[in-house]
Amino acid sequence: MTNWTVEEFMEDIRKETETQFQKEVSEASHQEIYFAISAIVNHQIDKDWEKTNKLYKNKKPKQVYYLSMEFLIGGLLKSNLLHHQMLDVCNTALEKLGLEPEEIYKQEHDPGLGNGGLGRLAACFLDSMASMRYPGHGFGIRYRYGLFEQRIINGYQTELPDYWLDNEYPWERRKPEEAIEIIFGGTVHMHKKYDGSLEFNYENTDKVLAVPYDIPIVGYQNQIVNTLRLWSAEHTSAESPLEFKDYYHEIDHQHTIEQISGFLYPDDSSHEGKHLRIKQQYFLVAASLKQIIREFKNNGNNDLQKLHEKVVIQINDTHPSLAIPELMRILMDEEGFSWDNAWMVTTKTFAYTNHTIMSEALEKWPTDMIQHLLPRLYMIINEINERFCQGIWFDHPELRLEIPKMAIIADNQVHMARLAIVGSFSVNGVAKLHTEILKQQEMKEFHQLYPGRFQNKTNGITHRRWLLMVNPRLSDVISETINDRWIYRPRELTHLLRHIHDKPLLTSIGKIKQQNKQELANVIYRMTGIKVDEQSIFDVQIKRLHEYKRQLLNVFHIMYLYNELKDNPTLDITPRTFIFGAKAAPSYYFAKEVIKLINTMAEIINHDPTIHDKLKVVFLENYNVSLAEKIIPATDLSEQISTASKEASGTGNMKMMMNGALTIGTLDGANIEIKNLVNESNIFLFGLRAEEVYHYYHSGEYQAYEEYQTDERITQIMNQLRDGLYGYYEFKDIYYHLLSTNDSYFVMKDFADYVETQQCVDQVYRNKDEWLSKSLINIAHSGKFSSDRTIKEYASSIWKIDNI
Incomplete structure (x- = not known):
C-alpha cells in the first residue's frame, strides 16, 4: 500500500488537474478537483484490483455472488480514500491548496442504484466481504435514472429523473468485450435428438445485450478489491438496421430496450409496469449466471x-x-x-x-x-x-x-x-x-x-462508513479511550463500558454531538431556510415512507404537542426538532399524503410565534446516503416505531445507535436485539408486541372507532385532519383511511403508550450525564451490529467459504 505524504498528494493533485483539464489547481472547479483526486485513487485501486483477480485465479477459492436489484453504495471517494489510508492526507492537502474538503466530496452524485435498507444492506455486505478478505462479488443493474429525485413543491412530493450519470462516473469500468446476449419472448420448439435427449430452438425472439460496468469494492487497508458488476441494456450488434420506413419503430424498439436498465422499480400496478419488472429481473439473473458460469469454466472447472x-x-x-x-x-x-x-x-x-x-x-x-x-x-x-x-x-x-x-x-x-x-x-x-x-x-x-x-x-452495517468515516471526531475519541483495535474488531467497542461514568469522556462525547448537530443545523438551513435550535432534542425518523413504518404515529405525537402548547404556551417541555427524510413510491397515494401533512404541519408550527420555538419540524427532501451521513451523527433520538411484527430488521436503528443516539421503538425487528444488549433502561420501548398484533388481527377485537372516541387527544387530532385545520379538508382522506381500514397498523392503539414514553425521553434528556452515559452504552454495544459479524456468519454457516 502506497503511503503518500501531504506534499506528494498535493503534487499529484496538481499533475492530474493539469493532465485532465490543462489547468492550475487555482483555476480548476471543485468538480474538476474531484475528478483529479478520483483518478489518483483509481491508479492505486487498479493495481490492487489486478492483484486480487490474479490471486483468485491462482488460488481458485469458492466464491460468493450476491444478486440484488439494489446496491445503495453512496459516494465512494471518501470511502475509497479511507480504505487506502489516504483520507487524512487528502484533507490536509486540500486545505493547504486553499480548498474545503467537504466542498470537493459533495461534488459526487450518489449513484441511483437503490432505494432503502435492502440496497444499503447489500452495499454494506460487499464492503465487509472485501474488508474481511472473502472472495465475494455483487451483480446488479446499472440504472440510468435510479428511483427518482424527490423535490418538495408546495408540500407535495414531486418525482424528477435522477440524472446521476449526467457526468462521467469515475469508479466504473465499461467492459463491452464481456457483454452477454439475453433473449426474451418468441416461440420455443422442442424436439428429440437421436440420443433421446431434448433440444430447444427459439424463433422470433427479442435480443438485448447486457453490457457490464464494473465498480471496485475496496477492502479496508488490505489491498483486496472485489467487484460489483452492473449490467446495462443495449442493442445487440447482430441486429441489422431497419429500413428507413421503419425508423419510428426502431426508435420505439430502442426505447423499450433502454427501459430495462432505465430506472429502479417501475410502477407494477399496471400491465406495462409488471412486464418491465419481469424483464428487469430476468435480465439481471440471465446475464449474471452466464458470467458466473463463464468464470467457473475460465478457472479450469469444466465439470458443472x-x-x-x-x-x-x-x-x-x-x-x-x-x-x-x-x-x-x-x-x-x-x-x-x-x-x-x-x-x-x-x-x-x-x-x-x-x-x-x-x-x-x-x-x-x-x-x-x-x-x-x-x-x-x-x-x-x-x-x-x-x-x-x-x-x-x-x-x-x-x-x-x-x-x-x-x-x-x-x-x-x-x-x-x-x-x-x-x-x-x-x-x-x-x-x-x-x-x-x-x-x-x-x-x-x-x-x-x-x-x-x-x-x-x-x-449489520459497515462501521467503517457509518462511524469511522461519517463521525471522525467520535471515532478519534473512541480510539484514544480504548485503542483503535475496534476498527478491525468492532466487538471491542464493548471496552467502552468501563468508561460509562468517566465524566471527561462523557463531556467530550457531548461536545462532539453538539458539533455534529451544529453542522446538521447548517445543512438544514441551507436546504430549507429553517433555523433550528441545536440545543433541542434532534428527534429523527429517516426511512422509506410506508404505513407500517408509522411516520403517521410520529406526526400524531407532534400534533399532540402542538395542541398542548397552544392551550398552554408556558408548558415545560424540552425543545425538539423533528427531522424526517423519506421517499414515497410514486403511486403510493397514502404515503404521499403523509409527506404533504408533515410539510403542512411544519409550515404552521415553524411560523407560530406563540410556541416560542419549542417545536420545529423539518422534512429534508431527496433523502439518500449522503444526506444520511450528515443526519445520523447528529441524531439524539432514533425513531424505530414500526408496527410490531412488520419490520424485518431495520438498519437505520443500528447506524444511529452506533453514533450515540438512543432508540425509541417497538419490540420489532432488530430493536429487540438492541434491547437485549443495552438493557431496557437504555432504550425507550412502547407499544403492542408481535403476538398482540397477531391476536388482534385474528380475533377482530380491536375497534379503531372506539379508540378514536375514547382518547380525547386522538379525537382532537383526527378531527383536525377531517375538519381542515391543516388545510382546507386536505387530509380527510387520512382520517377516513384510518377508520375504514380499522387502523390496520395500530397508530391509534399505540398512541397513548408512545406519548407516555416520549415524556420519559423528555425527562431523561434533561439530565445530560444520564443521557450521555446511556448514549455511551449504546455505542459500546453497537459492534454486535457490524456487517463484519453478519458476513462472518453467512460465510461460516451458509456459504462455507474461507477468507483468502
Whole structure:
C-alpha cells in the first residue's frame, strides 16, 4: 500500500488537474478537483484490483455472488480514500491548496442504484466481504435514472429523473468485450435428438445485450478489491438496421430496450409496469449466471456437476428468484444435464434471504406474462411446481391440505418467494423475531417441510462508513479511550463500558454531538431556510415512507404537542426538532399524503410565534446516503416505531445507535436485539408486541372507532385532519383511511403508550450525564451490529467459504 505524504498528494493533485483539464489547481472547479483526486485513487485501486483477480485465479477459492436489484453504495471517494489510508492526507492537502474538503466530496452524485435498507444492506455486505478478505462479488443493474429525485413543491412530493450519470462516473469500468446476449419472448420448439435427449430452438425472439460496468469494492487497508458488476441494456450488434420506413419503430424498439436498465422499480400496478419488472429481473439473473458460469469454466472447472463446490449464489429478496429456473435451463438445455442432476446442482448453489413478512410484499407475477416473456423458463417453473406438489402429496400427506398455500404456481400467479424457498439450500431471515415469524407464521408450512433450511442472520452495517468515516471526531475519541483495535474488531467497542461514568469522556462525547448537530443545523438551513435550535432534542425518523413504518404515529405525537402548547404556551417541555427524510413510491397515494401533512404541519408550527420555538419540524427532501451521513451523527433520538411484527430488521436503528443516539421503538425487528444488549433502561420501548398484533388481527377485537372516541387527544387530532385545520379538508382522506381500514397498523392503539414514553425521553434528556452515559452504552454495544459479524456468519454457516 502506497503511503503518500501531504506534499506528494498535493503534487499529484496538481499533475492530474493539469493532465485532465490543462489547468492550475487555482483555476480548476471543485468538480474538476474531484475528478483529479478520483483518478489518483483509481491508479492505486487498479493495481490492487489486478492483484486480487490474479490471486483468485491462482488460488481458485469458492466464491460468493450476491444478486440484488439494489446496491445503495453512496459516494465512494471518501470511502475509497479511507480504505487506502489516504483520507487524512487528502484533507490536509486540500486545505493547504486553499480548498474545503467537504466542498470537493459533495461534488459526487450518489449513484441511483437503490432505494432503502435492502440496497444499503447489500452495499454494506460487499464492503465487509472485501474488508474481511472473502472472495465475494455483487451483480446488479446499472440504472440510468435510479428511483427518482424527490423535490418538495408546495408540500407535495414531486418525482424528477435522477440524472446521476449526467457526468462521467469515475469508479466504473465499461467492459463491452464481456457483454452477454439475453433473449426474451418468441416461440420455443422442442424436439428429440437421436440420443433421446431434448433440444430447444427459439424463433422470433427479442435480443438485448447486457453490457457490464464494473465498480471496485475496496477492502479496508488490505489491498483486496472485489467487484460489483452492473449490467446495462443495449442493442445487440447482430441486429441489422431497419429500413428507413421503419425508423419510428426502431426508435420505439430502442426505447423499450433502454427501459430495462432505465430506472429502479417501475410502477407494477399496471400491465406495462409488471412486464418491465419481469424483464428487469430476468435480465439481471440471465446475464449474471452466464458470467458466473463463464468464470467457473475460465478457472479450469469444466465439470458443472461441481458448480456448487466453487460457487454460491445469494438471492437478496425475491427479485432475483428467476435465477433458479434459469440455471436449470442452462444446465439442461445448454449443458445436457438430466432434470435430476440439474436440480441437484441448482439446489446446492442458491441461498435465499427473505426481507419481509408482509404477504403483500412477496412478489408474484401473472403466469401468462411469464409464459409470454420467458416461454422456456415458464416450462421449467411449471415442472418445478408439478414435481414439488407431487412430492408433498406422496411424501408428506400431513401437508396435502396446505398445497394451495405452498404451490409455486397458484391462482394464475407465479409466487417468487415460494420458488426461492424450494430452489435454495438455505433460507434466512434478517433478525431473530423476523426469522421466528417466518418459521411459525408466514412460512410455517415450508418450515415443516424443510426444518433444517431456515436460519437467522441478523443484519449489520459497515462501521467503517457509518462511524469511522461519517463521525471522525467520535471515532478519534473512541480510539484514544480504548485503542483503535475496534476498527478491525468492532466487538471491542464493548471496552467502552468501563468508561460509562468517566465524566471527561462523557463531556467530550457531548461536545462532539453538539458539533455534529451544529453542522446538521447548517445543512438544514441551507436546504430549507429553517433555523433550528441545536440545543433541542434532534428527534429523527429517516426511512422509506410506508404505513407500517408509522411516520403517521410520529406526526400524531407532534400534533399532540402542538395542541398542548397552544392551550398552554408556558408548558415545560424540552425543545425538539423533528427531522424526517423519506421517499414515497410514486403511486403510493397514502404515503404521499403523509409527506404533504408533515410539510403542512411544519409550515404552521415553524411560523407560530406563540410556541416560542419549542417545536420545529423539518422534512429534508431527496433523502439518500449522503444526506444520511450528515443526519445520523447528529441524531439524539432514533425513531424505530414500526408496527410490531412488520419490520424485518431495520438498519437505520443500528447506524444511529452506533453514533450515540438512543432508540425509541417497538419490540420489532432488530430493536429487540438492541434491547437485549443495552438493557431496557437504555432504550425507550412502547407499544403492542408481535403476538398482540397477531391476536388482534385474528380475533377482530380491536375497534379503531372506539379508540378514536375514547382518547380525547386522538379525537382532537383526527378531527383536525377531517375538519381542515391543516388545510382546507386536505387530509380527510387520512382520517377516513384510518377508520375504514380499522387502523390496520395500530397508530391509534399505540398512541397513548408512545406519548407516555416520549415524556420519559423528555425527562431523561434533561439530565445530560444520564443521557450521555446511556448514549455511551449504546455505542459500546453497537459492534454486535457490524456487517463484519453478519458476513462472518453467512460465510461460516451458509456459504462455507474461507477468507483468502
